[in-house]
Amino acid sequence: MIEDLHKLRPRIMKIFEHLHTHPEVSFEEYKTTDYIFRLLEEEGYQPKRFKNCTGLYVDVGSGAPYIGLRADLDALWQEVDGVFKANHSCGHDGHMTMAIGTLLLLKELPHDWEGTIRVIFQPAEEKGLGALAVLKEGVIDDLDYLFGVHLRPVQELGDGSYCAALYHGASVTIEGEIVGEDAHAARPHLGQNAIEVGAAIIEDLRSTYTNPMVPTSVKMTKFQAGGTAANIIPGHAAFTLDVRAQQNDVMKELKDNIQRVMDSEQLLYHIKINTKVISDIVAAEVSEEAKQLMEQAIIASVGQERLREPVHTPGGEDFHHYAVQRPKLKTTMLGLGCGLEPGLHHPHMKFNHARLITGVEILTNVVLLALKQAQKEREVYVTRGGN
Numbered sequence: 581m582i583e584d585l586h587k588l589r590p591r592i593m594k595i596f597e598h599l600h601t602h603p604e605v606s607f608e609e610y611k612t613t614d615y616i617f618r619l620l621e622e623e624g625y626q627p628k629r630f631k632n633c634t635g636l637y638v639d640v641g642s643g644a645p646y647i648g649l650r651a652d653l654d655a656l657w658q659e660v661d662g663v664f665k666a667n668h669s670c671g672h673d674g675h676m677t678m679a680i681g682t683l684l685l686l687k688e689l690p691h692d693w694e695g696t697i698r699v700i701f702q703p704a705e706e707k708g709l710g711a712l713a714v715l716k717e718g719v720i721d722d723l724d725y726l727f728g729v730h731l732r733p734v735q736e737l738g739d740g741s742y743c744a745a746l747y748h749g750a751s752v753t754i755e756g757e758i759v760g761e762d763a764h765a766a767r768p769h770l771g772q773n774a775i776e777v778g779a780a781i782i783e784d785l786r787s788t789y790t791n792p793m794v795p796t797s798v799k800m801t802k803f804q805a806g807g808t809a810a811n812i813i814p815g816h817a818a819f820t821l822d823v824r825a826q827q828n829d830v831m832k833e834l835k836d837n838i839q840r841v842m843d844s845e846q847l848l849y850h851i852k853i854n855t856k857v858i859s860d861i862v863a864a865e866v867s868e869e870a871k872q873l874m875e876q877a878i879i880a881s882v883g884q885e886r887l888r889e890p891v892h893t894p895g896g897e898d899f900h901h902y903a904v905q906r907p908k909l910k911t912t913m914l915g916l917g918c919g920l921e922p923g924l925h926h927p928h929m930k931f932n933h934a935r936l937i938t939g940v941e942i943l944t945n946v947v948l949l950a951l952k953q954a955q956k957e958r959e960v961y962v963t964r965g966g967n
Contacts (some may be wrong), residue, residue, distance in 0.1 A: 581941065584651055584688035589937055590682065594621070596936060602671070603655030603666035609634040612653050616680065616701055623687065627630075631714040636701040637727060639687055645695045645954030647947050648726035650899060650949035651679035660927040669929040671731035671920070674936055676701065678729055681940035682947070685779035692752040694824075695951045698723065708859035720902055720909065727946055728899045728913040729939060733787065733924055736891045737917030737931055743888045744874035746913040749795070750863035752823040752829040753898035754838070756802040758805075760815030760851035762792055772851045774805045774817035779821070781846055788837035790830050795894060797824040815851070824894055828863045828904070846903075861896035865878035865903040867910035871954060874912050877946035882938060891915050895924070914942060 592626060604612050613634050620627040627638040633811050635653055652675055655666040679699050686697065699730070700719060704710030729776065737743060757780065763771025785798050798821065803815035823838065825831040842853045871890070878887050903911040918935035922928075 581685065581689065581944065585685055585937060587821050588684050589651075590963045591684065591952045592677060592681045592937065592940065593933065595671060595680055596933065599673040599676050600668050603652070604667045605657050605666050606654040606707040606710065607634055609703050611652040612676075613701070616676070618832055619680065620683065620684070623684065623939050625683065626764050626828055630714065630717050630718065633710075633713055635701050635710070637698055637700045638683065640683065640690070640697040640699070641693070643695060643697055643724075644723045645744075645951060645958060646698055646722045647695065647950045647954060648698045648700055648720070648723040649947055650702055650726060650728045651675040651683060652710065654706050654710070656706055656925060657730075658925070658927055667927060669925050669942070670706065671929075671931070672705065674731055674931070674939075675729055678802060678939040678943055682943045685940055685944050692957050693948060693951050694955060696949050697951070699795070704870045705898050708753075708861040708896065708898045711782040711898040712905075715901065715905050720906055723909055724907055724957070725867075725950040726902055726911045727870065727874065727943065727950070728911070729916060729943060730897065730913055731920050731924075732885070732891060732915045733920045735923070736893060737888060737915055739917055739919035740887055740935065741883070741888045741917035742878045742882065742938075743890050743915035744878060744912060745866045745871045745890035746915050747826070747866065747890055748861075748863045748893040748897040748900060749824050749826040749894045750828055751859070751861045752831065752835065753804055753858040754823060755856050756821065756842070757854045758817040758819070759854065760849070760853060763813045763814045763828065765811040768813055769813050770812055772849050773813045774815055774851070777845055777849050777851060777853075778803050778805065778817055778819055780849070781841060782813075784844070785838065788841065789835045790825070790837070794830045795826045796830060796834060796856050797822070797894070797956040798838065804915070824896070826863060826892070827895065828865075831863065853943055861898050862900050862904045864897070864900045864913075866890070866912050867903070869953070870910040873949045874914055874946050876949055877942050880945050881941045888915075888917070894949065914939065914946070936948070
């Protein structure tokens with residue numbers, strides 16, 4: 581495998597350079613989808629586009645068991661040196677490269693395994709909606725295992741170190757609207773002050789409690805009210821809440837608490853508060869079996885000394901929707917330590933590109949290990965009388 585990977589390295593790095601310099605935002609990854617589709621066709625694969633969104637998937641092999649590998653397509657829209665643009669500052673260009681590299685490497689290896697490896701190129705991870713869109717395509721339903729990968733910043737993993745699971749937290753974005761009546765500043769009793777309502781929401785959210793052993797965060801990240809006239813009390817305002825919890829059950833408690841706060845402010849101030857969930861990303865539900873296979877793949881690729889403990893991070897990742905929506909699916913994500921700094925989503929994020937080649941080796945190893953493991957599990961199931 582090492583020799584084959586060494587030969588593929590120039591090609592893999594050329595693919596990365598193309599993806600890095602052609603970023604596209606969520607659900608608009610049309611050219612990225614076309615590029616990967618054509619590339620895989622040229623390699624003799626038969627990729628299939630998703631019917632209702634951007635993105636695609638490709639199968640290697642045939643029949644059961646089915647092992648999945650997922651990469652995300654989209655870039656962020658952010659300000660870079662004073663100009664707003666699409667920018668790959670979250671590593672998705674690297675994730676796509678590793679998934680494509682795995683497909684290229686599998687072509688070079690003896691096909692001495694039974695089953696199907698399905699590589700999925702998912703749109704719109706940054707919006708938290710891409711995994712849900714792919715679930716509707718039906719390509720997850722047959723899978724026994726599903727693996728993902730994410731570059732990790734130096735604060736979590738050192739360059740050249742790897743972990744077998746990423747425990748992301750749950751994150752929810754809520755947009756709200758306070759609807760009341762404007763009033764003259766000299767007659768405040770004739771209207772409702774939306775700014776005071778916003779302040780009350782912030783204060784009351786601080787008084788909502790959940791299990792203190794589980795990290796949580798509720799922040800108002802946007803508030804807009806009022807115009808240019810200083811003598812008008814604004815009755816209308818718009819706001820955004822960023823809500824985070826390390827566990828899904830605690831996130832449910834937070835959502836209930838937020839709704840109680842909104843209900844109480846409506847009664848107290850005689851106004852209407854409309855809220856809408858913009859994105860809802862679940863916390864990680866990691867399979868122990870999948871994690872053990874990823875550990876084996878890391879050790880086989882780089883040795884025990886490069887393996888690190890799983891990372892617990894407050895950031896969100898929509899990959900975990902797959903396990904929550906399909907409870908029988910075994911999932912985990914490879915954490916790739918690659919000297920990434922100063923941090924994810926920084927407009928000038930950089931990392932050691934050489935680690936992408938190691939990532940290809942680890943991911944290839946894990947999907948092949950999972951095929952053998954899933955085959956054993958199916959044989960045991962049949963032996964015990966399963967249908």
